Amino acid sequence: MPAPEPRSGSEASGASPAASPIEALPAHPDTAGEHLVLRVLQASPHDTVGALRQRLAAGVEVDSAEAVYLLDARRRLLGRVPIARLLQARAEQRLADIAIAPVPAVRVNADQEHVASLAIQHGLTAVPVVDRRGHFAGVVPALALLEVLRREHVEDLHRFAGIGPEDTNRARDAVEAPPIRRARDRLPWLLVGLVGSMLATWIVAGFEATLQARVAIAFFVPGIVYLADAVGTQSEAIAVRGLSLSRLPLARLLAGELRTGLLIGLTLAVLVLGPVWWWFGDADLALAVAVALLAASACATTIGFALPWLLARTGRDPAFGSGPIATIIQDVLSLLIYFWTVQALLF
Template identity: 65%
Template sequence: MPAPAVETAHFHLETRIPVASPEDTAASLVALLAGGDFAIADPAYLLDARGAPCGIVPLSRLLGAPPAARLATLALACPPAVRLGTDQEHVASHAIAHGVSAVPVVDRDGRWQGVVPPLALLEVLRHEHVEDLHRFAGIAHDAEVASRAIEEPPARRARHRLPWLLAGLGGSVLTALVMQRFEATLQANVAVAFFIPAIVYLADAVGTQSESIAVRGLSLSHKPLPALLGGELRTGALIGTVLSLLALLPIWLVLGDVRLAAAVAIALFASSCMATVIGFTLPWLLARTGADPAFGSGPLATILQDVLSLLIYFGVVVGLLG
């Protein structure tokens, strides 16, 4: 038998259900329940001569019946059944419409196959509810991609991630070339090197915050991208201003070099603005090209922010310190 299709009644089918004939007695059904290992024992289902469900016997009726009573006299109407290939969302809607906790399942000829049990129905309802919310919010595709990214085999995950990391590796070579280009500046004033880690780190940190906001918020906001980018850029400028002012005085007091302190402050401000723009727009650009921002935005944004923040810093240093 082929594997059941996902998101169908067949996929959720439970076959360990008590079944009997309408002609059987209450005593025989009690014995069956006592000696069997059933996933769901209430109710028992009655099948006619061709194997189609024709009634149910609730446990409350069975236990109060005379042992010799025919099950046909105890039976209630069987809820309408669904086919094996019925979509799981329709199965859940079917259960709600008929007020049942389990849905009988039949094949295309109407023969008994089992039921979709209560726990499966609850899981289907939860899954469909979340899926609908994602669809209404415009993030259904993102949810599917995120689910696959964390559930795929490790080899496939690595295949998706490595190309972006290799791009980052190439970018690190570019970073080294930038450092080499300004080797004379570093040799002339070794204190310039003291602040490279801080400037690079803060640019990455500001950019990471913007990336997180972009990935989470762009699909939910109805404002045009330029308006959102303008607001984020102003935020980056405000953050850069605060960081610059906090860095300016301590560097000046500790090193006694106002021009170096000013260079660091200006670089922090400009790098914060630059990192905000990159962190906010890169996920959007990747999504527009069909790439997954979860894989690409981090490595690409990091190397771009590193290279540009170094260029900004050294450019300001050369301009102010010569």
């Protein structure tokens, strides 16, 4: 830890909001600023454990007491001493000697989910917040982190299922609200899905002649669409939470996902080939179904993975890339892949 300028003990303990030089920032929703508390334990790294304990024994007003934050004279964060560690230390030890440093910190405008991820990654129960000049402002306390994680959990599930943001923070409401309000919250994405369904109908209608010639082609439509969806949904679930944790370049992640999709598609294709052949006594039809399944699976993993990533890149929550829209895109592509394959191999 660099040697900071000494500062007086009284100045450093339990700062009040007024004493803090941080500018009054508007708290944007879903950012660290929304959950920021200013009154936390602060000290100079030169202070001794005993001196700090004496100061604490005199009574200090704080909103969060997870750790003591060590600051230099310019309010730069030099380290933190978890309160449990402070209790165990010998009175003559200097705080600098028992501090954990460096301390990860976030900006006031950091996304709340990023703040919670950082806490888990670094084993912090409160995450320090700094202003844009790097001055210590306060912390996002443990209880706020718990609430953020629960809220994001419900939001992800609801986005996965295409339920409007109006309801996402109220998991209990979603099962208890009057049916009319629940239907209203759920309809917007379903109406988008209805347009997608019409598109699917239009595509199948476009292959009317093919279906007229061999009606058995219609038998496999629900199965292939279902399996490609299931494969794509897996890719979405993996991308939605996994992307933020991985530091690998996207090209490598996407290549891995595409290979996974090909392996899955190949397995499914090999497994259906025999039964369909045996069942309908038609090797060409069985081959067409198998090839379509392979292509649709590979396509589904790529789209399921790429959509959340695209949204994350444009600064939106990757969970928006999952759910109804991704599914309808996959359904339409699966239908096209299946009918094109059938036309190429059977006619």
